[in-house]
Amino acid sequence: MPDAIWDLTKDEQDRRYLSARGRDVDQPKALLEFDPETKALTLDDAEPEAPKLKQASGKSEAKILAHFGQDPTPLSKNKIFDAVGGGRNAVFAAVDALVVAGHLAAGADGKYALTALPGL
Structure with missing residues (x-):
């Protein structure tokens, strides 16, 4: 049994979201953004809902x-x-x-x- 479950989803506008839940993990759904220049991923704290x-x-x-x-x-x-x-x-x-x-x-x-x- 995993300690955490990570969900990566995509909406109709091709935006990606990350959420995770499990033991000592509670990451609400947040926008995951990719910067092609720096190759960096960032999470936007604002929940889409x-x-x-x-x-x-x-x-x-x-x-x-x-x-x-x-x-x-x-x-x-x-x-x-x-x-x-x-x-x-x-x-x-x-x-x-x-x-x-x-x-x-x-x-x-x-x-x-x-x-x-x-x-x-």
């Missing part, structure tokens, strides 16, 4: 806040995903954004709790 993910995580934030507004029981990220549905990456990004905004707090047990609803 970033705008779509940001929009999806915004919708997920609203769903998460609505859920905690009705049931304030602390939940892990996976349980939050189970409760609100949608895309796992968008939900996890939304949880992180809500923590940064001060609406959720992460407990030592890995569960997230509502600290304040926006506008209250």
